[in-house]
Amino acid sequence: MDTQKNPTTRGRPKTLDRDHIIEIAKESFMSEGPTHVSINEICKRSGVSKPGLYREFGNEDGLRRTVLRSYRDENLEPLYAIFQSGGQFSEIVEALIDLFRSSQLNSPTPKGCLLQDMSASRGQMGELTADTIDMLRAETIDIYEDWIARAKEKGEISTDLSNPVAAIYVDLQLASAMVLMKRQASPETVGKFLRTAFSVFSN
Amino acid sequence: MDTQKNPTTRGRPKTLDRDHIIEIAKESFMSEGPTHVSINEICKRSGVSKPGLYREFGNEDGLRRTVLRSYRDENLEPLYAIFQSGGQFSEIVEALIDLFRSSQLNSPTPKGCLLQDMSASRGQMGELTADTIDMLRAETIDIYEDWIARAKEKGEISTDLSNPVAAIYVDLQLASAMVLMKRQASPETVGKFLRTAFSVFSN
DNA sequence: CCATTTTCGTACCATGCAGTACAAAATGAA
DNA sequence: TTCATTTTGTACTGCATGGTACGAAAATGG
Numbered sequence: 001m002d003t004q005k006n007p008t009t010r011g012r013p014k015t016l017d018r019d020h021i022i023e024i025a026k027e028s029f030m031s032e033g034p035t036h037v038s039i040n041e042i043c044k045r046s047g048v049s050k051p052g053l054y055r056e057f058g059n060e061d062g063l064r065r066t067v068l069r070s071y072r073d074e075n076l077e078p079l080y081a082i083f084q085s086g087g088q089f090s091e092i093v094e095a096l097i098d099l100f101r102s103s104q105l106n107s108p109t110p111k112g113c114l115l116q117d118m119s120a121s122r123g124q125m126g127e128l129t130a131d132t133i134d135m136l137r138a139e140t141i142d143i144y145e146d147w148i149a150r151a152k153e154k155g156e157i158s159t160d161l162s163n164p165v166a167a168i169y170v171d172l173q174l175a176s177a178m179v180l181m182k183r184q185a186s187p188e189t190v191g192k193f194l195r196t197a198f199s200v201f202s203n
Numbered sequence: 204m205d206t207q208k209n210p211t212t213r214g215r216p217k218t219l220d221r222d223h224i225i226e227i228a229k230e231s232f233m234s235e236g237p238t239h240v241s242i243n244e245i246c247k248r249s250g251v252s253k254p255g256l257y258r259e260f261g262n263e264d265g266l267r268r269t270v271l272r273s274y275r276d277e278n279l280e281p282l283y284a285i286f287q288s289g290g291q292f293s294e295i296v297e298a299l300i301d302l303f304r305s306s307q308l309n310s311p312t313p314k315g316c317l318l319q320d321m322s323a324s325r326g327q328m329g330e331l332t333a334d335t336i337d338m339l340r341a342e343t344i345d346i347y348e349d350w351i352a353r354a355k356e357k358g359e360i361s362t363d364l365s366n367p368v369a370a371i372y373v374d375l376q377l378a379s380a381m382v383l384m385k386r387q388a389s390p391e392t393v394g395k396f397l398r399t400a401f402s403v404f405s406n
Numbered sequence: 407c408c409a410t411t412t413t414c415g416t417a418c419c420a421t422g423c424a425g426t427a428c429a430a431a432a433t434g435a436a
Numbered sequence: 437t438t439c440a441t442t443t444t445g446t447a448c449t450g451c452a453t454g455g456t457a458c459g460a461a462a463a464t465g466g
Binding site: 212213214215216241242243253254257262263 | 422423424425426427431432433434435
Binding site for chain 1: 372
């Protein structure tokens with residue numbers, strides 16, 4: 001599905017606000033867990049009829065995939081940008097801490113990482129969403145691995161870990177930091193946690 | 204609820220195997236997530252009628268609490284024992300790695316930590332289970348904090364982190380290691396991860 | 407004004423869920 | 437044998453879910 005925009009100008013004008021539904025669904029998935037919010041509930045919260053939502057996204061799997069893609073573009077992309085900024089290792093760690101703090105302070109409800117949450121319940125997801133999860137996970141791990149590799153080459157860090165294992169380590173530390181955020185730990189605690197976790201690479 | 208054993212010898216003899224149900228439910232909760240296994244499904248898998256299960260555990264909340272308590276006694280207790288063994292910091296880290304490896308190798312299905320899983324979906328749990336989650340979380344955090352405090356006093360470690368924050372750090376690292384296990388990472392990777400994560404305390 | 411096109415939402419379907427009413431079955435006691 | 441006691445499972449209730457059939461509504465084109 002993923003309906004395309006109206007080519008002609010005929011017919012009843014569309015009132016359904018696709019982006020609004022995606023935002024409501026994203027917020028709901030992140031605060032209550034992607035598998036614990038029903039389509040019915042999303043319809044009520046976004047003020048759309050059920051057939052309206054189904055016409056737009058096909059089915060539950062389609063909605064989840066769309067929301068996850070939106071999460072990538074809006075929430076993950078800024079994270080990627082930091083790793084690919086070319087800054088020094090220590091600068092990047094501090095930039096990460098800043099990003100986490102600001103996203104924690106700017107969010108009304110405590111948020112974790114939607115990709116991690118969906119990944120944890122991958123078995124409950126449909127095919128489209130599961131494939132998207134796999135792609136995004138591979139994408140992020142690659143970015144972490146490249147970052148580690150470049151920092152090693154520049155002599156900014158040293159570690160016993162191979163690059164793939166170091167990438168997994170980074171992935172898990174960021175996931176943990178987001179768990180802390182969801183638990184509403186203070187930004188100071190989150191910062192201390194990240195600085196400590198990344199101190200294993202210092203030389 | 205939590206029915207007590209028959210005092211008299213009258214009446215129809217009981218055939219329901221309480222412990223078997225608990226084991227089946229625990230296995231199911233750990234492999235599929237505590238909120239994604241229905242009572243119906245547990246009844247089928249353990250060969251018990253639905254009223255039979257309800258007579259034994261009261262309701263879904265009662266079953267979850269019972270399973271979680273059993274998880275504590277059977278799975279968490281050995282972990283606690285390591286931290287309270289009085290060994291040196293480095294010995295305890297190695298003992299942890301051993302415990303993780305053996306539990307990973309001995310388990311047919313990939314397992315994470317039921318307490319973490321339930322904690323993550325605490326909002327979906329009933330009152331009894333939620334209370335038990337809180338108690339167990341406080342219990343484990345206390346054990347980690349005591350361990351850190353003792354190791355500091357003995358001069359085996361040094362860190363900028365306060366004891367409470369260090370305890371949170373330990374908690375998250377163990378949770379991450381269990382996530383790795385659930386993802387079926389090799390025991391070597393899990394070991395490397397833990398050694399690296401705990402290396403932040405070395406002096 | 408009418409036909410065509412497109413989007414709209416009410417009302418429905420089958421399924422699975424947590425939880426229960428109730429009578430049959432199985433024992434010891436009298 | 438019969439009664440009291442206890443455990444058993446079949447068959448049900450009411451509700452929420454994912455998903456859809458279908459006709460009304462709202463626009464443009466002729």
